[in-house]
Amino acid sequence: MMTKLSVNINKIATLRNARGGDYPNVVQVAKDVQAFGAHGVTIHPRPDERHIRYQDAYDLKSVVTTEYNIEGNPIKKFVDMVLAIKPTQVTLVPDSVDAITSNAGWDTIKHKDFLAEVISEFKRNNIRTSIFVDPILNQIDGAKKTGADRIELYTEEFAKQYTLGNIKAITSYAACAKKANELGIGVNAGHDLSLDNIKFFKQNVPHLAEVSIGHALIAEAIYKGLKPTVEEYLKLLK
Numbered sequence: 001m002m003t004k005l006s007v008n009i010n011k012i013a014t015l016r017n018a019r020g021g022d023y024p025n026v027v028q029v030a031k032d033v034q035a036f037g038a039h040g041v042t043i044h045p046r047p048d049e050r051h052i053r054y055q056d057a058y059d060l061k062s063v064v065t066t067e068y069n070i071e072g073n074p075i076k077k078f079v080d081m082v083l084a085i086k087p088t089q090v091t092l093v094p095d096s097v098d099a100i101t102s103n104a105g106w107d108t109i110k111h112k113d114f115l116a117e118v119i120s121e122f123k124r125n126n127i128r129t130s131i132f133v134d135p136i137l138n139q140i141d142g143a144k145k146t147g148a149d150r151i152e153l154y155t156e157e158f159a160k161q162y163t164l165g166n167i168k169a170i171t172s173y174a175a176c177a178k179k180a181n182e183l184g185i186g187v188n189a190g191h192d193l194s195l196d197n198i199k200f201f202k203q204n205v206p207h208l209a210e211v212s213i214g215h216a217l218i219a220e221a222i223y224k225g226l227k228p229t230v231e232e233y234l235k236l237l238k
């Protein structure tokens with residue numbers, strides 16, 4: 001099964017914002033990565049809009065003709081924006097306002113009622129729902145009970161351990177993916193995935209429907225170019 005690649009373009013917005021202008025242009029980059037073969041575009045607007053802005057999310061709606069995945073903490077402003085745009089998928093991430101980047105998955109047991117309510121609203125609007133989770137089996141059971149269509153496995157720990165040579169860190173991800181599949185939930189993954197670790201992750205985690213990759217992909221593209229980098233991921237995700 002081919003795993004879909006959704007390119008997270010947050011870092012393009014970071015670069016654009018550094019000069020206060022509109023270059024590089026996130027809409028153009030979204031068009032380009034799709035032309036290079038990416039199966040989707042991911043953005044993760046944060047409340048302080050330090051990279052992707054809410055306005056970008058609206059501007060991207062008409063140009064993302066593949067899968068549009070919007071990630072974020074479902075505060076009211078975020079929920080309203082997602083309901084107005086109606087992307088292919090919304091991924092719920094429990095970010096605190098001041099987090100540098102995502103640093104934890106949901107506690108799907110503790111927050112079951114809240115998540116179930118938000119998810120049902122998105123599903124009523126035909127938006128696929130995914131919940132960002134740590135690779136812990138009872139959190140997958142918890143995700144199922146919220147009604148989510150998919151989980152996104154939070155892969156930072158895998159990436160860190162893989163760099164250190166600790167390949168056993170993959171075990172919990174593989175077990176959670178298997179469990180999710182048994183429960184009828186789709187499996188996505190993301191955070192710190194890269195050209196170094198994606199092949200091993202893909203080979204060892206079953207039922208992997210989609211990965212969203214941004215930070216490493218954009219950094220790798222500085223050396224290789226954006227088109228060859230996207231193409232290399234696509235080869236490794238076959």
Ligand SMILES: CC(=O)[C@@H](O)[C@H](O)COP(=O)(O)O
Nearest residue numbers: 010044071093101102190191
């Ligand atoms: C949920 C996740 O892992 C990514 O969306 C990541 O958090 C990207 O966000 P930043 O670009 O703000 O680091």
Ligand SMILES: NCC(=O)COP(=O)(O)O
Nearest residue numbers: 008190191192212214215
């Ligand atoms: N959901 C993960 C994502 O969109 C990208 O994360 P990263 O590759 O920037 O760490």
